[in-house]
Amino acid sequence: MRQEKTRIDWLDIAKGMSIILVVIYHTLLYHDFHEIAPDLYARISAIMTPIRMPLFFTVSGFLAASAVQAPWHDFLRRKIWLLIYLFAVWSSARWLFFRYIQTNALVPTEGSDAYQLIAMWWAPNTGIWFIWALAIFMVATKLLSCAHHATTIAIAAMVSILTFGEHLQIDLFTHRNVLQYFVFFLFGCWYGKSVVGTITQRPLLMAFGGFLLFAALYLLRWRLQAVEKGSWALLSSIAGLAWLCGTAVLMSRLQPVRHAFAYFGRNTLPVYVTHVMIVSLLVAAIATLVKAHAANGYVTTPLVVIVAIGLSLAIKAVADRSGAGWLYVPPARRKRQALAA
Numbered sequence: 222m223r224q225e226k227t228r229i230d231w232l233d234i235a236k237g238m239s240i241i242l243v244v245i246y247h248t249l250l251y252h253d254f255h256e257i258a259p260d261l262y263a264r265i266s267a268i269m270t271p272i273r274m275p276l277f278f279t280v281s282g283f284l285a286a287s288a289v290q291a292p293w294h295d296f297l298r299r300k301i302w303l304l305i306y307l308f309a310v311w312s313s314a315r316w317l318f319f320r321y322i323q324t325n326a327l328v329p330t331e332g333s334d335a336y337q338l339i340a341m342w343w344a345p346n347t348g349i350w351f352i353w354a355l356a357i358f359m360v361a362t363k364l365l366s367c368a369h370h371a372t373t374i375a376i377a378a379m380v381s382i383l384t385f386g387e388h389l390q391i392d393l394f395t396h397r398n399v400l401q402y403f404v405f406f407l408f409g410c411w412y413g414k415s416v417v418g419t420i421t422q423r424p425l426l427m428a429f430g431g432f433l434l435f436a437a438l439y440l441l442r443w444r445l446q447a448v449e450k451g452s453w454a455l456l457s458s459i460a461g462l463a464w465l466c467g468t469a470v471l472m473s474r475l476q477p478v479r480h481a482f483a484y485f486g487r488n489t490l491p492v493y494v495t496h497v498m499i500v501s502l503l504v505a506a507i508a509t510l511v512k513a514h515a516a517n518g519y520v521t522t523p524l525v526v527i528v529a530i531g532l533s534l535a536i537k538a539v540a541d542r543s544g545a546g547w548l549y550v551p552p553a554r555r556k557r558q559a560l561a562a
Contacts (some may be wrong), residue, residue, distance in 0.1 A: 234469040234479065235280050236281075237485030237486035240486075241485065243273055247500050248529065249263055249522060251520050252504055252522055253505075257517050262522055265446050269461075272462065275405045278406045278409065281406060285409075286413060289363045296359075304353075304356040308353050308356070309550070311495075312349045314494075315497070315498065318498050345395045348529075349493075350395040362407055367408075370412075373407065373413070374407050378455060380403070381404045381455055382455050405462075410500040427467030434460035457482070485530070495532075504521075504525060507525070
């Protein structure tokens with residue numbers, strides 16, 4: 222029983238790591254637009270590119286395994302409807318925010334045309350894409366559940382390599398992301414249980430070995446140009462997953478660290494859906510107050526990351542207490558939860 226609890230704790234920590242990396246990435250993008258992005262931070266963030274979303278989707282796949290096995294009616298009603306609802310609510314919220322409150326410096330067209338609220342269903346172009354992708358991944362995984370798992374994952378891995386390597390010419394980043402990251406969700410869903418057990422038992426080996434392999438791949442690709450881009454990206458993602466998941470297990474053994482990071486992992490949704498709006502406002506305000514010098518970003522970048530995460534969680538708490546919990550949970554489900562409590 223103790224092992225199960227620890228296993229869940231470190232999965233939450235790993236998911237928390239992914240959201241922190243995503244917030245750092247977006248914070249640096251806005252800093253870069255205003256010419257206050259520190260080069261050191263930007264380089265570190267770029268190094269973590271093969272890990273951010275693969276980590277999130279692998280853990281999400283593992284956590285979705287039982288839902289995918291449910292009957293179609295329950296699966297669609299409990300999981301897919303929730304994702305559709307959240308995607309509609311938060312894509313609309315972003316559209317309104319960037320139309321009436323602030324222009325999105327990185328995507329100035331966001332909020333400029335009402336047609337975007339229709340096109341988002343097949344061609345999303347915002348940070349809310351991950352909800353859309355999760356719905357696609359879950360339905361596709363359930364449809365493929367009768368297929369030979371190893372063969373299916375091999376095909377998904379090949380598609381990922383071709384997409385990462387830019388052999389498949391796909392213009393929209395969200396469409397590319399679906400093809401790149403589906404293999405990680407599939408693997409987490411179908412093979413996650415056995416892999417989680419291995420990582421839990423040998424965290425130091427996974428963390429150290431994964432880090433060494435990740436570093437070696439980085440050296441081979443970016444310093445020696447000795448590995449094809451697509452294969453490098455997939456292998457680096459796998460090595461990075463071993464590195465951070467092993468590290469998450471080790472972190473779970475330290476109580477203060479476990480509580481802090483696991484909390485992020487259990488509350489990734491409010492951070493994912495709101496942090497970009499907060500970051501865009503904060504960095505724009507900072508840019509008007511400080512000189513356009515990258516040195517200032519060494520202080521403002523971590524400050525914005527901390528404030529954006531904190532405010533995102535605070536907004537969720539206020540919404541729950543003020544009757545606006547429907548922003549995160551469909552009203553009917555929220556009512557059932559209240560009755561059950």
